[in-house]
Amino acid sequence: MKVKVLILPRKGLLDPEGRAVKEMLLENGFSVRDVRVGKLVELEVEEDTDVKAIAERFLVNPLVEEYIIE
Amino acid sequence: MKVKVLILPRKGLLDPEGRAVKEMLLENGFSVRDVRVGKLVELEVEEDTDVKAIAERFLVNPLVEEYIIE
Secondary structure, rough: OOOEEEEEEOOOOOOOOHHHHHHHHHHHHEEEEEEEEEEEEEEEEEEOOOHHHHHHHHHOOOHHHHEEOO | EEEEEEEEEEOOOHHHHHHHHHHHHHHHOOOOOEEEEEEEEEEEEEEOOOOOHHHHHHHOOOOOOEEEOO
């Protein structure tokens, strides 16, 4: 099965890429309120794989990032 | 509203980070078949914002990336 781990910088934390994208979109006439840029990891694994363990041990830094599994 | 743009390198294209994550997971006993590492952009925009236009004009390189909007 394919599973996606969606990783974003925590709200309020430094996200220079998100800020840059936001400013660039505003300059181009799109009214965006907020932008966060994070990471997407798509895993192709067996049904019984503990994706939460993979995410928490290897992919996500909980100090500065939050994640969801889809 | 919040919208996510999920961006992944096209299948078969160079994805050194995905390969590195795959190898590291295999070394740690997780049987993964494939890993792709891409980008996640979360936008907070008005209801009528053309997120497809934003994605295609500013966020995605269609030569090497594919994307979905959620």
